Amino acid sequence: MRYLQGNRIFPMHTSPVDDHVLVLQDDERIEAILPASAIDPALIEHHAGYILPGFVNAHCHLELSHLLNVFPEKTGLPGFLSLVIQQRNAEAEQVQQAMRDADAYMWQQGIVAVGDISNVADSFQIKAQSKIAYHTFIELFAFDPARVASLMEKGKALLAQANGFNLKASLAPHAPYSINEPLVEAITTYCATHGLPTSVHMLESNDENELYVQSTGLFRKLYREMGLAFDQFFTPTGKTSLASTLPWFHKEVPTLLVHNTIATSWDAEWAEEIHPNLFWCMCPNANRFIEDRLPDIPMLQKEVQYITIGTDSLASNHQLSIAAELQTIRRAFPEIALQDLLRWATFYGAKALGMQDRFGSFEAGKRPGVVALETDTPDGSWKVTRISRHT
Numbered sequence: 001m002r003y004l005q006g007n008r009i010f011p012m013h014t015s016p017v018d019d020h021v022l023v024l025q026d027d028e029r030i031e032a033i034l035p036a037s038a039i040d041p042a043l044i045e046h047h048a049g050y051i052l053p054g055f056v057n058a059h060c061h062l063e064l065s066h067l068l069n070v071f072p073e074k075t076g077l078p079g080f081l082s083l084v085i086q087q088r089n090a091e092a093e094q095v096q097q098a099m100r101d102a103d104a105y106m107w108q109q110g111i112v113a114v115g116d117i118s119n120v121a122d123s124f125q126i127k128a129q130s131k132i133a134y135h136t137f138i139e140l141f142a143f144d145p146a147r148v149a150s151l152m153e154k155g156k157a158l159l160a161q162a163n164g165f166n167l168k169a170s171l172a173p174h175a176p177y178s179i180n181e182p183l184v185e186a187i188t189t190y191c192a193t194h195g196l197p198t199s200v201h202m203l204e205s206n207d208e209n210e211l212y213v214q215s216t217g218l219f220r221k222l223y224r225e226m227g228l229a230f231d232q233f234f235t236p237t238g239k240t241s242l243a244s245t246l247p248w249f250h251k252e253v254p255t256l257l258v259h260n261t262i263a264t265s266w267d268a269e270w271a272e273e274i275h276p277n278l279f280w281c282m283c284p285n286a287n288r289f290i291e292d293r294l295p296d297i298p299m300l301q302k303e304v305q306y307i308t309i310g311t312d313s314l315a316s317n318h319q320l321s322i323a324a325e326l327q328t329i330r331r332a333f334p335e336i337a338l339q340d341l342l343r344w345a346t347f348y349g350a351k352a353l354g355m356q357d358r359f360g361s362f363e364a365g366k367r368p369g370v371v372a373l374e375t376d377t378p379d380g381s382w383k384v385t386r387i388s389r390h391t
């Protein structure tokens with residue numbers, strides 16, 4: 001047994017407690033949280049900072065890790081996507097090494113579970129060997145409804161490959177500007193049948209709404225560059241991208257909506273009414289990088305049930321650290337309580353990925369990993385220390 005004490009313990013499923021000790025079994029399962037007075041003081045390990053379960057990174061693209069420091073900031077979303085399409089290819093060994101480094105860095109930053117987007121199989125072996133638990137979202141996109149059947153076959157083949165590595169995996173549509181109704185229907189029917197979560201990039205830039213409202217904006221330009229005759233398949237709806245596409249999703253499938261940079265209170269309230277299993281994923285450092293703005297997180301906190309935290313990829317971020325994302329939110333919106341931020345980054349992330357039986361809180365019997373978080377450091381950046389060794 002280990003007896004751990006910090007400045008405060010955040011169990012996540014209940015309110016934080018002071019003057020208590022977290023009791024960890026030898027296999028790092030949670031035994032109990034007990035008053036410090038009940039434990040022999042000689043047995044207690046003291047740690048600087050707050051004690052909390054390991055972080056859950058709800059949105060990442062490990063396979064883009066080699067694009068660290070490659071792209072300029074503040075290009076806007078269509079400009080950014082155009083760069084990724086042109087430059088994502090690189091030497092295989094460089095791609096593998098960058099993914100290994102990124103995985104090791106996330107582990108060191110106290111991350112225990114990741115929802116990771118894959119377009120190809122490059123990352124599967126690294127994820128299978130990692131100490132981090134990954135849920136892989138095989139991401140599919142197609143504007144042309146005639147391509148849906150062949151794309152689903154390709155997606156299921158990649159999924160089988162991921163399962164062959166013993167990875168948990170499901171299918172996910174890419175974003176409103178690259179999907180259609182039959183594709184979302186096929187993907188979310190598959191996820192509903194197999195009890196799996198899905199994910200979609202949503203409300204990331206004004207251009208996304210412009211496209212759906214009146215078929216204008218920079219996405220048109222991007223499609224021209226790609227030689228895509230999208231007018232053949234696409235009719236503007238006069239509504240936001242969320243209002244246009246969310247009705248296509250099966251309601252019983254836990255669904256991560258990633259980014260929400262331009263979400264309004266109308267979007268949030270309406271979406272919560274029509275879909276009971278939404279998880280609104282914030283990637284603030286990537287939003288700053290690409291669009292130079294942040295979602296209205298205090299508004300979302302009022303309107304929605306579940307918020308989660310993601311890092312997005314190293315193509316649009318300087319590090320894959322949940323603590324760094326939380327610190328960005330804290331600086332921009334100091335009115336949000338630390339306990340809420342931490343719950344989004346642990347408990348709700350685990351729930352979104354269907355990993356709540358193991359991660360996200362200090363409930364007895366779970367093996368959620370244990371980290372210490374110092375928010376009061378000499379250089380001002382939040383510091384994470386991993387206390388558990390294997391989880």
Ligand SMILES: [Zn+2]
Nearest residue numbers: 061201312313
């Ligand atoms: Zn993303």
